[in-house]
Amino acid sequence: MEEILEMREEDQTANRKQIVIFQLGEEEYGINILQTKEIIKPSKITNVPNTPDYVLGVINLRGQIVPVIDLRKRFAIAATETTDKQRVITIEVRDSLIGLVVDSVNGVVWLNMNELEPAPEIAGGIEQEFIEGVGKIEDRLLVLIDLEKLLFGNDQEG
Numbered sequence: 215m216e217e218i219l220e221m222r223e224e225d226q227t228a229n230r231k232q233i234v235i236f237q238l239g240e241e242e243y244g245i246n247i248l249q250t251k252e253i254i255k256p257s258k259i260t261n262v263p264n265t266p267d268y269v270l271g272v273i274n275l276r277g278q279i280v281p282v283i284d285l286r287k288r289f290a291i292a293a294t295e296t297t298d299k300q301r302v303i304t305i306e307v308r309d310s311l312i313g314l315v316v317d318s319v320n321g322v323v324w325l326n327m328n329e330l331e332p333a334p335e336i337a338g339g340i341e342q343e344f345i346e347g348v349g350k351i352e353d354r355l356l357v358l359i360d361l362e363k364l365l366f367g368n369d370q371e372g
Contacts, residue, residue, distance in 0.1 A: 233325045235356060236303060236316040239291050244356045251304040251311065254321050264326045273313060282313040285356060288364070307361045330358065
């Protein structure tokens with residue numbers, strides 16, 4: 215899957231973007247592939263005291279310390295047992311490398327951004343402010359996550 219993540223920025227346009235699709239519970243979510251660095255199997259996570267409950271801790275990724283966030287806890291989705299399909303998607307936002315724990319990674323698709331619908335009032339229990347919109351891929355709905363707002367709230371400085 216690493217070769218999939220080597221998309222070039224010039225391959226995307228304002229209207230068409232490649233989206234990494236992942237699963238949390240019964241729902242499918244997506245993030246822009248340009249913010250995605252790699253997809254790895256979960257490794258030993260070291261707990262860090264005095265962090266929010268959705269921060270699982272940190273991992274050592276080839277010498278770099280990476281904070282790891284449990285998206286289920288961040289979105290208030292009920293926890294399930296760990297499976298072999300669980301992955302950590304490493305993303306880069308504001309020059310920070312962060313790991314997101316997801317139930318599984320379902321693939322990469324092209325999405326027409328002009329067909330994106332606004333976030334509904336309620337989407338799987340996720341706060342609406344974290345949602346960039348909802349896209350349709352064939353008969354599936356995909357909730358697109360705004361990583362800037364998810365990680366930094368409305369502090370849009372960078």
